[in-house]
Amino acid sequence: MPLAEAMALSNQYDGLGRPSYKKPRLHIEPYDSFEDHKALEELAVWCHQFSPLVGLAEEEPVETLLLDVTGIAPLFGGEQALNHQITTAFRQQSLIVQVGLANTVGAAWALAHYFSVGRNEPCAVPAIKTSSDSSLPELRGACSGLLELPIEALRLPPAIVETLTRLGLERIGDLLPLPRNELKARFGAALLQRLDQALGKQPEIISQIQSPSDFTVEWLFEHPIAQQSIIQQVIRQLIERLCFMLLKQGKGSLQLSYRLTLLDHQPATFEVGCFRPSADANHLGKLTEMQLERLVLREPVTSIAICSTRHARLSQQQKELFDDDSIRRDSPLVASLIDRMAGRLGRQAIVRCVLQSDAQPEKAYRYEPLVGGSGSRKRNSNRSPFSLLDRPLHLLAKPVALESYTVASNGSPSQFQYGGEQHTVSRHWGPERIETGWWRQRGVRRDYYRVETTQGFRFWIFRSLQDERWFLHGAFE
C-alpha cells in the first residue's frame, strides 16, 4: 500500500496530523515484485489441498489465484462449505481473501474482485450457469449477478474501460445488446474475447503452477565423492534430465536450486537464475559451472539434488526466412548474456531502469533486477518531462556539501569550491524548486541551479532551504 496510508493505519501522526517521530517507528521495506511473485507461487502450491489445478491469473501485478474446483465441491460438502473452508484456511494464514465461484475463469475473477468486495464473511455466491449457445434472454437470466458488475470486471485495458465509460456503458450487461461486429471494429478483439470468456462462450485455460517437487532430480552416490570432475559430470547429467522433464511440459526454468549434501557438514546450496525461461541444458550447465567455480566443498559429497523452483512456459519464436541483421528486442543472445552476467555478478547487479514520478531526484528512478522476473518485460513509460540538459547524466549517491561558496544578491551562486578547486559561475539556470510532500518522513526542500563555470564545466548544485547550505548533486559529464 502507499506509505502515507501505512503510516496513517499505524498511527504515526500526532494530534495535529503531523508525522510524529516519538511513536514507535514503522519498519519500511521496499516493494520487491520478484519476492512477491515467489510468495504467491508458494501460496498456489499450498492451495493444492483444495484443487489439483491451481494457477495464477495473467495480470500485472499478479494478485489472483485460480483454482479449478470442477467436481470437487461435493468432497467438501458443497460449494458454500468449500468457500467457507478456503476463506478460513487463508484467515489462519493471516491473509484476507475474496472468493468468487463461477463456471468460467472470467466470471469467477469478476465476482472475486467486484462482487465480494467489502464482505468479511464467506458469502453465498451464486454459481453462474451458462452454455455456449445461450441466447440473450437466457444469458440475462442465468448471469444476472455478473451482468450487474462494472465493466472493469472484464479485465479490460484501462483505455478501453475509459472509452466505454465515456460512452455510457458502465455495466457488463450494457454490452450484450450491442452488435458484436461493431464492438470488434471499435474496440478490437480484446473486448469480445473477455466477454466471451466471462460468459463461457470461449474457453480459458488455467496455467498450472507445479509444486517444486515435480521438477526435481537427485543423484545419490554409493560412496562420498570429492573429485570436482565427477561432481560436474553428474550435475551435467542431472541438468539434462531436468531439461527433458521441463521440455515435456513445454516449460523452461527461471530458477534452479542446487543442494549438495556433504558428509559431515551442512549441505552446500546455491541458486542459478535465468532472465527468460530456459530448458537448454548447455546454457544452464554453463551458468551452473560459474557458480560451482566459486563453491568451496569442505567435505565429500554424498548426494546432489537440483530443483526448478520457478518455471514458466517456454516462448516459441519462429525464425524468419529472410532474417536481416536488425536486432530483435527479445534476442536469445542478449538473454544468455544477462543470465551469464547475473550468474557471476549476482542478480541485483544486472538491472533495468524504471522512471518514477517523484520530485526528489534520488527517488526519480529505481532499478529492477532482470533475472528472476516472470519472464516478460512489461513496457514502462520512459518519457522524460525534462529537456536535454535539465538533468545531469551523473548523480552523486549523496549530495556533497560545498566547502565554501559565494551567493549573489539575487540568491544565485556566484562562486564555490569543490574538489579543492575554486569555480566561478559565469551562467546559471534556475532556481528550480523541488519540494517533497509533508507525508515524507525525510522530505526535501531545495532550490536547484544548473551552473556553467568560467572554465566551461557544468554542475548541478542546490541550496537546501531547511538549513541554507549549498550542495553539489551532480555533474553534466
Add this chain to the structure above:
Amino acid sequence: MNHKILQLRELLNRKESEKKPYQSIFSGCLPLDRLLPQRGFQQGSLVEWIAGGAGSGASLLAMQAARSACRGGGTLVLVDRAQSFYPPGAAACQLDLQNTIVVLPAGEQDECWALEQALRCPDVAAVVAWPQRLTSHTFRRLQLAAEHGGSLGLLVRPAAARNESSWASVRMLVSPSPRAESPRVGRQGWQVGIELLRCGGLFGTKPIEVEIDDQTGEVRDAYPRPLAAQLAGTAPDPRKARA
C-alpha cells in the same frame, strides 16, 4: 614526402576497412564525423572519450553516439561501477531505457569481465562504461571482443588516462571551452572542445569546437564556416575574419 605520407595513410585505411566489414555509425556530432575517415565510428571498435574534468560533457557526447548506435532498436549495455549513472538524465537525452541493461559490478575485475562479455554479444549494439584503469592487456581483450561481437564500445575515461596506452580506434579529449570575458553574440549552447588524439591513420589533428544546444541536444559547429568557404574547401579562420 607529404605525398608518401598520404599514400601510406590510404594504404592503412584500406587495410583497416578490409578487416572490418561493419558499417559506420553516426557519432551524434556532425563536425566530428567530418574529421573521421569513415565519416563516423566503426561498428566492432572501441571509442575512447577522455574527459577533461568533472562536468566536461564527455559522457553526454558518448550517450549521443550510443543513441545513434541503438537507433535500430538495438540493446545498450551500461557498465557502471561507480553507480553514479542517472537514468532520468539519460531519458532526457532520449535514450531508450527499455532497451538498456545496466550492469553494476562491484570491482574492477568484474567490470572488465562484464565489458568483455557485453562487447562479445552480437546482439548488443553499444556498450558504454566509465573504467578508471585499464591495463594494455585488458584493453586489447576488449578491442578483440568488440571486433568479434560487432558492438560499439564507448569508454569514458578520466583525464589521467591520456598518458596510458590505448587500443581504441578513435581517441578524443573532451574539454569544455572557457567562457570569454565578452561572449560571442548569439552564443546559446554549451561550447565544448574535442581534440582527436588518434583515429586510424590520423594523428594530432586540430581541435574542433562544438556547441551542444541546451534545448534540443543538437551538436553543431561552434563557429560555422561560411558556405562559400565550405565549398571552396579552404575556410578562413572565422575569428581572424571578424577581426
